[in-house]
Amino acid sequence: MSSTLDRPLCPACGATAGKCLVDLPYGEAPLTTYLAQFYAAYPGCDFTALQSARYRLEACDHCGCIYQNPAPSPEFLQEFYHRGLYGPDAPPYPSPEIEHSEHIVRELTMVVHFLTNQNGRRPAVLDYGTGSGRWAFLAAASGVETHACDLSTHAFARLESAGIGCHLIDALPAARFDYINTDQVMEHVLAPADIVRRCANALRPGGILKIGVPYDPNLRAKLEQPDWLAPKHSPHSLNGVAPVEHLNHFEPRSLDLLVQSSGLQKMTVTRWSLATSGQARTPQTLRQRFGTWLRAKLGETYRAYPAGTQTCFYHKPVPSHAR
């Protein structure tokens, strides 16, 4: 099997011109040390097929996306995730942090408020790439109609026993969901634009796609003096472009260009409230504007969770004849 796949085009915007930032052999230090340390707890992760391959990072001149080219091949990634990271010898998922669960429910509440105000019915939500199913279980417990999809069916029996509809990723129904959650998905995939298209097709008109991905604003500076062995979450960590796993590191502009061809429109988040770009803003008096400014300063503002990630929401417009 081929262990790598060439990606001559930017995976976010499709531009051809990329500048090489990093070019290292997988079969030598520092990457051999990185892989041995980072995956020490995962005996099923086998990197032999990458021995003679190179880890190269390119930066898109057009949108700033930094991406692996070549990237590990689909066949390699299939083995890596199914036998290595989530295989029978892998350690159990870490226990969830209560703050993360709280954030999931709060963010979902913001979305459900928006959707309910739009059409008045109970929304159907889909967790794309559900993994252990944590997001989906919390959504179902919150009372919304919940679905989940994944490449792997390993969590389906548990999910279905909680009333969650399960789908394979390549068999999603069309125009079925009001909200699709993709969290820590787009950075792992070879062709994120295909996933966006699939999600846009599965959304009902008026529905929302969320994209949450890692984001490191200092990544380019760190790559000038890279420390490949810096632990995850440490100041010098290069986890944003983790070899094998994080194939794409998106700038905010990259995400907007990624969804553009699918016809989705970026939404705005003000404090904890969503709005479409087409929603008319009521003109505010000076006193009201001061109040808004003061609340934004003093009050709580929506932030992506965990730190080091960016989250954007995109809206599927309702065709004018259907309004």
Ligand SMILES: [Zn+2]
């Ligand atoms: Zn690009």
